[in-house]
Amino acid sequence: MKTIAISACQISAGAGKDAVLQRLDLPLPAGRWSCIVGPNGAGKSTLLKALAGLLPLRAGRVELLGRDLHAWPRRERARQLAWLGQNEAAADDLTVYDVAMLGRLPHQGFLQPASDQDRAAVEQALRATQAWDWRTRALGQLSGGERQRVLLARALAVQAQVLLMDEPLANLDPPHQADWLALVRALVAQGRTVVSVLHEVGMALHADELVVMQAGCIAHQGASIDPATHRAVQAVFDQRIAIHALQGQWVALPC
């Protein structure tokens, strides 16, 4: 039986007047990379925010590592669950190093200085995203892709068991998209759980498992190599993409 890292149990949620998600169930396996895909407005970000506890639920509950999300003491939960949001706001005058250090807050006592362990985690995260060389620069001086890599480093510095990332490839050039893929693979190899929302279906097909959404519902959940998953992805995009095998990988082409 698969161990579940984080799950939605009969959740209803939505930021607007009506709930976008209605009584939705979604178990996400531990030690795997699951990727949520679907058309614009399908409810992908709403679902990810609900899983992160960033959106109040109208019904149901989220379980993190077998325990109700809201039953976790706040700091302990923040050590287990890292978040990288879409267009994250961050203080532009902070240095890159200090932004990444924010990821260590759940590990630090009130007004306590950073420990050697905190500094090691920050350096490792900034090096992993090739942002270490900019550590003394202000966040506001960076390009969109550079900024995204610093925010990714902040999420990595948490060293959480479960990482939720909403469109982490936004603004990244192809080599850094490939680096992100390698990073996620390395996290999963260490037993961590990654859940991402991606628009790039070709990249999503590298995940272990796909969650295919449409109109606030889970249309399909399955292995990314399963032909049934490919059919579900093609269907929610109105057959406007086709998934093909190419040199040992799956690719999605417009049609």
Ligand SMILES: Nc1ncnc2c1ncn2[C@@H]1O[C@H](COP(=O)(O)OP(=O)(O)OP(=O)(O)O)[C@@H](O)[C@H]1O
């Ligand atoms: N703050 C908000 N107030 C009202 N409605 C909202 C709000 N945020 C999202 N919605 C609506 O909820 C629905 C789902 O939005 P959500 O952002 O979850 O979709 P998505 O699948 O992530 O879309 P995209 O691929 O475009 O990022 C959409 O119809 C959207 O208009």
